[in-house]
Amino acid sequence: MQTITLKLKDAVMSEIAAVPVEVDALTPDKLFGKSEAELKAVKVWWGNKQEATGDLFDVSMEGDAGSADEVKIVFEGDLRRVKRIGEGMKAGEIEARGDVDMHCGAMMEGGKVVVKGNADCWGGREMRGGELIIEGDAEDNFCAMYRGEEKGMTGGKVTVDGNAGECVGQYMAGGEILIKGNVDRLAGLSMSGGKITIEGDAELFGADMTGGEVVVKGKVLEMMPSFRFVETATVDGVEYKKYLGDFAMGEKKAKGTLYVR
């Protein structure tokens, strides 16, 4: 097992306008096999300039890895303007100690990302596999598609311990999302597959849904009017009202399922 600790230097965020750092080049699969000197030389975007990792982060490495699966990267320091943590990663583990900026875990294919804080918008965007855990809150468009695309998350497993913003799982086509808190409006918008479980409250979820499943265990603040009640169903020993929809998409396409209390 190898642990790479990357602590963002205080100076990087010391300007009045904190210029974001994009770290999609710093994933276990991309850093596996690199020496400390090689790692420090990896280029990352800082605003519109490419800088060496060693110039922006204090780097330390411990242990050895036989494959990318055995590499763990720990991000430390003020990560509020650090974007694309774990974007596109295929294996290994990333732990971010603090709040992170947008696109955390976007397009992940494998491995595991744990954020010990909040994640800004577009976390888990177009995720294909692996596991993403946000121990705080997630913002808007969590596990959604890129703007304009017709598919969002297609695989993997995601857990948010806190609340999530608008449009969780927009255009979701596969995978599983568990939100332990509340979600803002339009969870599962245009969803075609996969499963979203919301333990807290939710509002206007499932709009334009053509497949997949949304389970809301808390309060339904407002229900989409275009779903039809089917039956009362028991899931994991709890009784739910089962709805089908969204009929706004036409009779044939209304294959989405909602379970509400």
Add this chain to the structure above:
Amino acid sequence: MADGELLIKNGVVYDPINGVNGEKKDICIRDGKVVESVTNPKVIDAEGRVVMPGGVDIHAHIAGAKVNAGRTMRPEDERKGVEAKTKVCRAQSGYSVPNTFATGYRYARMGYTFVMEAAMPPLLARHTHEEMIDIPILDNAAMPLIDNNWMTMEYVKSGDTDLLAAYIAWMIKATKGYGVKVVNPGGTEAWGWGKNCNLNDTVPYFDVTPAEIIKGLAEATEKFEMPHSIHVHGNMLGHPGNFETTMDTYDVVKGIKPYRDRPTMHATHTQFHSYGGTRWGDFESKAGAIADYVNKNNHVSIDLGSVILGDTTTMTADGPMEYSLYQITGRKWTNHDVELETGSGITPFLYSAKVSVHTIQWAIGQELALLIKDPWKLCLTTDHPNAGPFIGYPIIISHLMSKKRRDESAESMHKAIFDRAELPSIDREYDLNEIAIITRGMAAKTLGLHEHGKGHLGVGADADVAIYDMTPEERDAGNIQKAFLNTKYTIKSGEIVVKDGEVVAAPPGRTIFVTPECDDKLMDEMLVTLKDKFDKYYSVTFNNYPVQDAYLPNPYEIKAPWRSS
């Protein structure tokens, strides 16, 4: 324009306009032009590579309101092809609707130095010119849409060709345009009423037919010494069984005497107009019938509109066609009306090798190129981005040059290609001279630009040169495709702009425009009617309408005098 001298040595030159077919020949360049000889030049040793004049694209949608609406509605397309800025290049994005910078760089890397923007809505001409300013390297021009215009239809109805000529003269001058573009004549206006028009249907309210509009505009255009004929996207584009309409459209201008020896109609993206069958279920290729017509007649030139498989963004002034397409795909769609002049529609489209119709469409574009015997009758286009993005030209070139490549492609496509298209049974292969004809010589000639230095390498021509990283003996389709995608060198106005496939300089291009010259008395008579239209209907005033000179920082004017006879 680069100062100083350049000598390209040891190249194998294909310059079909000057009858140069694969000759080892030096090219001398001074101050941006091809010259007889040079004294103290910088030397490029082409080492036996293929050398051609800079490519000329006769029909592509690269600039203007519609293209930009396509970019705006397709962020998922913009994310493809993202390249960070370099010391030379600005930031690039997009695949089927690339940003202006990427458009210039990618064409230049393919050895192209001139592109015609094929559809400029007159009222939005400033937007088109603003984007053309931002397209680096390429010389360009744009054709205003004049066919669904109320003034045009009223003059066609009254039969006054001279006044119609005065109107198109004013319009081409006001928009700093190049010639008359026709898109679904009458049909786009009818779309404002929720309808469409075939060639001999009556346009609602105006009581004229598309055939009459085409004939009127062709006659009016030939009143001037215009470098280019009318440029026609006919009725019923993309509809099964439209090949008869297409040939009837060609017949409309038969007998009209052109200014000098050139066709009286350029029929664009002919692939979309060569369909048999009665519905999508029995859809089939009629490229053979169209090719037969073109073989037997000289009054029509065509460009291919050949399909590139994959995702693209369709955009045209043919509003009703885009709506039909949107009904098929259910993907996003937008639509626009341009006051008294024209309209447009945009929707994304995926050409899939698994779909029978798309496979046949893919075959038709190549069949036209292979069945029309004389390459001096056609130009290579994809109607970018409608049948596919321009970046796919090298794919088409490699297919036209290799029967083997075509067979390999057909093998992995829908089997409909074997019974509802002719392509698999055609053995013809293009040689490099024929490729040079359809990608530069013919396009320049059709546009009349060969007289203004484009499309050839004779003494006095613009020093626009493409050196491809292949020898004339190359037969491997993959290598051919690679060579045509990224040149060894592209030289624009004597300046090396691409070296080893990388853009090394990005000078601004010129905008070429035509000034049709018309009698003052005739113009004044026309203006009475036109000013009334502005007062009553336009959202802008007459005086604020014309594009100012400031929108053409690098202008090149072609005068088109009134014909004496």
